[in-house]
Amino acid sequence: MELPTGWAWARLGDLGVWYGGGTPAKNRPEFWMDGSTPWLSPKDMGPEVISATQNHITEAAVAGSAVRIVPSGSVAIVVRSGILERIIPVSLVPFETTLNQDMKAIRAHEGILPRWIAWSLRAFERQILRDCRKAGTTVASLATDALMDLRVPLAPISEQYRIVDAIEDHLSRLDAATESMAGAKRRIKPFTTSVLDRAALGASLATCSEQDAVDDSQHLLTGLSSKRFDYAALPPLPEGWFWRRSADVCEFISSGSTPKAHLMHPGNGDVPFLKVYNITQDGRVDFTNKPTYIDRDTHENQLKRSRVRPGDVLTNIVGPPLGKTAVVPEDHPEWNINQAIVAFRAGPEVQPEWLALVLRSPFVLSMLQKTAKATAGQFNVALSTCRELPLPVPPMDVQLALVAQSAELLEVSDRFAAQVASVSLRAQNLRRSVLRRAFTGSLVPQDPEDEPASALLDRIRAEREAQGAKPKRAARRPRKRAAPETLPPPSASSTHIPTDAVQQELPL
Template sequence: MKDLKLPAGWAWARLGELGEYVNGRGFKKSEWSETGRPIIRIQNLTGSGSAFNYYAGTLEERHTVHPGDLLVSWAATLGVYIWQGSEAALNQHIFKVKPFIDRSFLRHLIDYKIQELLAASHGSGMVHVTRSKFDELPVAIPPLAEQQRIVDTLEGGLSRLDAAADAVGGAKRRIKPFIASVLDRTALGALSADAPVQHATDGSQRLLAGLSSKRFDYAALPSLPEGWFWRRSSDICEFISSGSTPKSHLMYAGSGDVPFLKVYNITQDGRVDFTNKPTYVDRETHEKQLRRSRVRPGDVLTNIVGPPLGKTAVVPDQYPEWNINQAIVAFRAGHEVHPEWLSLALRSPIVLGMLQKTAKATAGQFNVALSTCRELPLPIPPMSTQLDLVAQSTELLEVSDRFASQVALISLRSHHLRQATLRRAFTGKLVSQDPADEPASVLLDRIRTERKAQGDRLKRGGPRLRKTAGPDSPPPPPASSTPSATAVQQELPL
């Protein structure tokens, strides 16, 4: 990389020498409190979790985060953030950064280098970047004045991209509720010509009279349109059976006699996707050991182990026979119900919600019993209505799918444009160079001199100097009487 020709005034540096990167503190559960400073964890930065733990004890300044501080998460999810909350405590796996160059420039530079840091990360579970890989990452640095010009130009363009990304994100968030609404309105007859729904005294539950269930309150089911009835799934299906899984040496990746479906082969949008890590079993295993888990085209599959629950699809006719693992249940529709209607009803929030309420949580997994699936109540309209509503819902869901595809395409283009903009910024092509700018090499020499002097003072037992320059200011020249930035934290075994 250092063989690349740099623009005039630019120089190569290592990421670790451009700032002081202080790792957070590991807080024990016994130290958590109901009051005090919120403890910033990675999920609080990414938005995947909004709840905070708190710390009421004494905290070193280096582990204290103030509004506006620059933070970098280096484990699980790599990212760069400006802290917008109140004064807080910094958890481990996050750096608090004190820049030695323009702070905004360094923030965007690290953001641009995230992919390189990810490529250098390791760990099969929670990936993380070692301190040495972080510190040694080579970066090209422009003069300080050009850094500030780049930031001014860059943030104008990125703010427009961020606004577009927010709009796309809002559109994506509306897709799922729209699909849920279509499925529920269809399953309960709101889209049917038989609507409006009758009063609560109607007879839509009468075919469940005399039937009992420990899991479902049949008498509390919502009313359905004229001619619709709630039916127990075992009464309208030829069979309901879960799959099983053979020993690993009886399963073959890529090719074989009979396709063997796992939960990941059922998509969230109601399809079987056998291109995803296809697995097969041989004919003998299919017909003997797995004979009770054989399925055929038209059977309806849903997963009973999650999260997430509710992945449901009709078996396609790609193969004459299939097999399923133990995390999937197969429903074979009887003469009163069409497979597509059965699939639609099982995907609807009202039916899925009933199943989810019965799920038992074990070691982070949700499990639904096969007997529960057999007692599950389903809304069943006349066959002609089923076919009409399946056609209507299919059309609406196809519109939603096309919209989702367009949103995904726009999101991808926005990402590529953002990366292209950052690439121009950090290769010297976003703004012009000014020969009057102090070269970056001079700035870097000043930083290195100050850090060496700081290290020498610490070795002699001298006082740690306080940083008095602003957060966007580089360290002053050695001859200046202004105190320099504190030394970088000693390398930690991250």
């Protein structure tokens, strides 16, 4: 791209002195016990400015390992981590520190703002992830040579201050709005939980109050035993409601099965074949997500017992997460399901929609989850457990009323969740727009009186040549550390470099 007048392209490796990291031997307690030297690792990254590290090492570790003291005011970047599949964590470090081997840090040369480097790394994040990734590594990593050779735009020092202040002003307001949306999003799940539980357990104000609950709602389970559920400990339900064993109110309860790979056909076929990812968290079947089909012969023979039809209620018994539940829609006359899904076919005493609502209820779901067996991080619920599961069953008219009432409330919740997602996406786009404008010179006006960035680079180059072409390597020996510095707030830059730039407002 064409740079504004006075700007210049610069190699990232030429903007400062770079530091690598290392991990002192974990089996040397003298390297770790009662250490006071910060040791920065990827788990500390996240904030724009690091306030502290979780781990510290001793001066003996600094002297006897590969770690080096990184000066205060440096910019730290993660260069090896699974998170590099998506983002590059970058943070300013306002105190002396050492680094984990998966980190690098740069101490900016005089005339280059550390914050300029930090925002450059964030602004060119996509390009770095595309062009600087190491090939063939099991854990996502950035190639050091490619990272050092990355060209970034460099503005005159005075304009660096103005741009960084403008970036942080715009993004601080955007971050406040984003945090507000995040708070709203956190409230959606408790609301949904309350709606489902209050409906499933008869606590809705439209049907009864707690005083109406009666103690004989378990009497239809008398004489029935279960190794997985304590029927006698179930909470009381409103008058006319009863706890029933699922096998007693369903025509059948059956799990699915999976045929050999060559019998499954992506995209087209005779009978739709549902997998867990086709059931959404908000209670729908989404067959647009990687649709798979089987042929009619497989459906009617090999997978005969896992056939389902519209109105059947599906829930997954393999997770995490458990509890994805939906009613089979009428898009096709017959469907089939894989072995991670159980189908409940409602009998005459329950509506399919009520059955689905109850199975989504956190109270009922928690009873299932407590019986799940964990294997290699996967949770599995037995089919026999699903048949013994106790379900609250109110009169049919109450079921219909509560299903309708809950649907209205959950629709409000779903609409709100969609709005939050839309605003969050817009905030991400605005953030990229701010950074794009900043590093193309259109966020604040240029000042023709500013010293060109090329003069700054020439000065840095001359200083390096005077020192022998390569920057002096920082010593590993421990030294007396200065008291931790506090980075100046964004507005403090104006006390060093005068500015009269007018910042444009970017609407949220």
